[in-house]
Amino acid sequence: MRWSRTFTVVGCHAEGEVGNVITGGVMDVPGKTMFEKKEYLQEHMDDIRGLVLFEPRGAPYVNANIILPPCDSSADLGYVILESTEYPPMSGSNTICVATVALETGMVSMKEPETLLRMEAPAGMIEVRCLCENGKVKQVEFTNVPAFAVHLDTPVEVEGLGTITVDTSYGGMTFAHVNARALGFSITPDEAHQMSLMGQRIKKAVNEQLEVVHPENAKIRDVSNVIFEGPIERIDGRVESVNGTVCLHGRLDRSPTGTGTTGRLAVMSAKGQIAKGELFRNKSIIGTHFDSRVIANARVGERDAVVVTIAGQAWITSIGQHGLDPIDPYPRGHRLSDVWF
CATH class of the missing domain: 3.10.310.10 (Diaminopimelate Epimerase; Chain A, domain 1)
Known part of the structure; x- marks a missing residue:
């Protein structure tokens, strides 16, 4: 050799x-x-x-x-x-x-x-x-690590889309959150390519128009990923949703995205959409899932934050x-x- x-x-x-x-x-x-x-x-x-x-x-x-x-x-x-x-x-x-x-x-x-x-x-x-x-x-x-929302229901101008509403968060990575249905997506595998293209345009617009900086580490900044979120439902005593996360250079995360699930719980908590301890099952575009919950409140710098657990399996x-x-x-x-x- x-x-x-x-x-x-x-x-x-x-x-x-x-x-x-x-x-x-x-x-x-x-x-x-x-x-x-x-x-x-x-x-x-x-x-x-x-x-x-x-x-x-x-x-x-x-x-x-x-x-x-x-x-x-x-x-x-x-x-x-x-x-x-x-x-x-x-x-x-x-x-x-x-x-x-x-x-x-x-x-x-x-x-x-x-x-x-x-x-x-x-x-x-x-x-x-x-x-x-x-x-x-x-x-x-x-x-x-503690997660927090940065922007909630904030308008952003996106080329070819006009004005859309986004949330941003930190959950170990930085995210922009958008409503999938409002942008024409059901979050199915056949939509992955178009979601990736649109996600890159949204990411560019968010990073040009909004400031996302970790309050305790300025080297963690700018949105990395864009989460297309499905509707929130309550099924069999738990909260459920599906998401498609456009990663980095522009492809779909195959998993439900652990840091994205964390960031989503931070946003949901800030909006009063989920209670501490309530089970949230976040499903991926291929049907796999992570089970998660907010277990505690925290502070990161001057921001209110939540502590989240995420559970899944690897092979x-x-x-x-x-x-x-x-x-x-x-x-x-x-x-x-x-x-x-």
């Missing part, structure tokens, strides 16, 4: 969204916090992201995570999330994948029927409860190695605008 670089990669998805986990090939990176480690990777080692996410090894729907030693000695592990256009502070589906891979591959000891983990993300410490049976992680429930799909031949012409991968918007 003549590879100049080698990474061990465990393939994984959470409710349909790919969140592969790099378990070997990166020992550690400098940084006193996981956020600083994220910044170091972004500024000095971004070739790893290109290698594992872009073609010919990756695809637009592929995310990855690097497991690193935690900065906080109380944590079981640290991790940095790699997505196609950024390193987000937090991701729910990726967190579920990392917890599942860490336990099912034996990186962290599994205790049945329940394993508790402390996982250090760039956004902060994530408390995780895993339900385990016969060596399988049957459910991952995590307590996300390991493969274990293998990604490598780089020293004369490979695409050491950072490549992208074409036919599928990479």
Whole structure:
């Protein structure tokens, strides 16, 4: 074998969204916090992201995570999330994948029927409860970082659409929320392409016209994703809805989006649409779901916030190695605008 670089990669998805986990090939990176480690990777080692996410090894729907030693000695592990256009502070589906891979591959000891983990993300410490049976992680429930609404029912001018109403939020990532029906969508798989195109236009308009900045970390700013939201219904004693989240460079999240569900609960709470402790089942465009609830109130800077739990499941799909031949012409991968918007 003549590879100049080698990474061990465990393939994984959470409710349909790919969140592969790099378990070997990166020992550690400098940084006193996981956020600083994220910044170091972004500024000095971004070739790893290109290698594992872009073609010919990756695809637009592929995310990855690097497991690193935690900065906080109380944590079981640290991790940095790699997505196609950024390193987000937090991701729910990726967190579920990392917890599942860490336990099912034996990186962290599994205790049945329940394993508790402390996982250090760039956004902060994530408390995780895993339900385990016969060596399988049957459910991952995590307590996300505090979430808050930024704008509520705010008009934005969008090219080709005119004036639309949006909410914005932070739930570990930043979101704009729009009414899917008002924009002509039922949130079905056949609509994904048109939703992606429209979502990019909405994202551009929101970031030009509204300011979205985390009050305690000014480096977390601007809307990353746009959530097309279905109507809120009450079914069998729980609140339900469906959503389609247009991610980053313009494709649909296959999962219900953990940080998006968190941000949506922050908006729903601010509007009085859900009570603390009430179960919210958020469904994805492919029919998978996360179960979630507001468990506490909080403050982030001067903003009212909520603390949210999210529960879902992940499945390991493969274990293998990604490598780089020293004369490979695409050491950072490549992208074409036919599928990479």
